[in-house]
Amino acid sequence: MGKENRDLLEGNPLILDEREKERLYKIGATVKYPKGQIIFAAGEVADRVYLIEKGWVRIYRLSSDGREVTVGSIRNPGEMMGLAETLHHGRRTCFAGTISDVTLVVVTKKDFLDLLTEEHYLGLKVAKILAARMREAEAMVHELVCWQVPGRLALLLLKISERCGIPDNGGMKIKLRLTHEDIAGMIGTTRQTVTSLLNTFRREKSIEFQGREIKILDPKKLANWVV
Amino acid sequence: MGKENRDLLEGNPLILDEREKERLYKIGATVKYPKGQIIFAAGEVADRVYLIEKGWVRIYRLSSDGREVTVGSIRNPGEMMGLAETLHHGRRTCFAGTISDVTLVVVTKKDFLDLLTEEHYLGLKVAKILAARMREAEAMVHELVCWQVPGRLALLLLKISERCGIPDNGGMKIKLRLTHEDIAGMIGTTRQTVTSLLNTFRREKSIEFQGREIKILDPKKLANWVV
DNA sequence: ACAACATTGTCGGCCCCGCGACATTTTTTT
DNA sequence: AAAAAAATGTCGCGGGGCCGACAATGTTGT
Numbered sequence: 001m002g003k004e005n006r007d008l009l010e011g012n013p014l015i016l017d018e019r020e021k022e023r024l025y026k027i028g029a030t031v032k033y034p035k036g037q038i039i040f041a042a043g044e045v046a047d048r049v050y051l052i053e054k055g056w057v058r059i060y061r062l063s064s065d066g067r068e069v070t071v072g073s074i075r076n077p078g079e080m081m082g083l084a085e086t087l088h089h090g091r092r093t094c095f096a097g098t099i100s101d102v103t104l105v106v107v108t109k110k111d112f113l114d115l116l117t118e119e120h121y122l123g124l125k126v127a128k129i130l131a132a133r134m135r136e137a138e139a140m141v142h143e144l145v146c147w148q149v150p151g152r153l154a155l156l157l158l159k160i161s162e163r164c165g166i167p168d169n170g171g172m173k174i175k176l177r178l179t180h181e182d183i184a185g186m187i188g189t190t191r192q193t194v195t196s197l198l199n200t201f202r203r204e205k206s207i208e209f210q211g212r213e214i215k216i217l218d219p220k221k222l223a224n225w226v227v
Numbered sequence: 228m229g230k231e232n233r234d235l236l237e238g239n240p241l242i243l244d245e246r247e248k249e250r251l252y253k254i255g256a257t258v259k260y261p262k263g264q265i266i267f268a269a270g271e272v273a274d275r276v277y278l279i280e281k282g283w284v285r286i287y288r289l290s291s292d293g294r295e296v297t298v299g300s301i302r303n304p305g306e307m308m309g310l311a312e313t314l315h316h317g318r319r320t321c322f323a324g325t326i327s328d329v330t331l332v333v334v335t336k337k338d339f340l341d342l343l344t345e346e347h348y349l350g351l352k353v354a355k356i357l358a359a360r361m362r363e364a365e366a367m368v369h370e371l372v373c374w375q376v377p378g379r380l381a382l383l384l385l386k387i388s389e390r391c392g393i394p395d396n397g398g399m400k401i402k403l404r405l406t407h408e409d410i411a412g413m414i415g416t417t418r419q420t421v422t423s424l425l426n427t428f429r430r431e432k433s434i435e436f437q438g439r440e441i442k443i444l445d446p447k448k449l450a451n452w453v454v
Numbered sequence: 455a456c457a458a459c460a461t462t463g464t465c466g467g468c469c470c471c472g473c474g475a476c477a478t479t480t481t482t483t484t
Numbered sequence: 485a486a487a488a489a490a491a492t493g494t495c496g497c498g499g500g501g502c503c504g505a506c507a508a509t510g511t512t513g514t
Contacts, residue, residue: 061365063373064454071365084358087351093362116351123350124314124343130357131311135320137364138288138298144371145415146290149501179461188372190502195462212461212510227291376471406491417472422492439480439491 015078028107046085055102154225242305255334273312282329381452
């Protein structure tokens, strides 16, 4: 919690501050999506960017055999999305889908570029956001190449709980109701393997299930899997 | 060749144009590195950015067991490097090493940020560069997750030849003298597997060895491995 | 409340590919 | 030119985890 606040106050580059959000509110439109909805799809023209006000969004691609592969991380409230493709070429290469009810501020490409031109420091901010995500993506590549499935799963749980877990007596609860299939798509494995590994983690009491939510009980024990 | 020129002329977002380079020449220092040198290392303070004038640079991380994992792609002449970490936090998370003799323009962080403030449109350019690389990194994640080793290797060869191959009667020649170990680190596999697969590709005549350089003879046949 | 569907749990076979081992060839060093 | 080091070629073993199958449980729609 301490950490969360620090990040927010000291300019976590992934999250916009109030002043920055203010600018987007003014030129954007607020839209709500229910859980399980697609916000944009691969192939569409990338003519708008989004600020997530509430809820979580998953960025994924479709593989040739129809699996959904989460290539970016999950995007949290306060983060922007659709940046890279809107700045770059014309079309989306990935999908964005809601994994909870979501409230978004939608800004058209034109308005957004105008804003960048006008408010110079925002251009740098956007560059910083993308820079931070670059590192994340590179770290992801590194993990996929170097680690086995158990390590990747353990790390995913740790990362998610750090990002959007909430303290809950003696543990961090992950309120996202991800299916095992979702998780498999994030770490490059199969649903069955996720099921079985989660149960292994549960048996050694590093995590606990509460309904479909996962609670991290013992981050250190979990981190031992990350070899 | 046609494509290369198009990209250069029509603003390939990865490569700076002459005007942009001009600005960097003015405020930077030109430095030469021989092949096999480390330009920066993980842990160092990220207080400068680089423009590659000549030669190729590999961006990689070290895994816990000492393997070098190429997480970014290989950086070509005309591209910048060291951007993400310099913009973001203080320290490098990866290494940059030359894979040929290289000439660089080195610009300090301060001078670079000043330039961004001064020349507004460059901020957007940097954002676009990072945006393009984001997509590349995401594509990489997608490939690692979805494809088998043969597909990843075939795709790597195709991508490299597109980027820095030169036509050579009836094929594209890749002038980078990469070892099989280097290649293994780029696609997340082992040296032995690379050796054996390259020979498979050679036997089916989709590639050919010339010394340690590889020539792509039949891109289509190669692309068949990408399932 | 019941059906229809989605998600989770579990097992076994199988195969890709990581890994060690070693020979051979190429490159670098002195 | 000889010696040392690096890179390549090849083989076989073994295991991690993919895949199909099916049962059990949970969730959604009407």
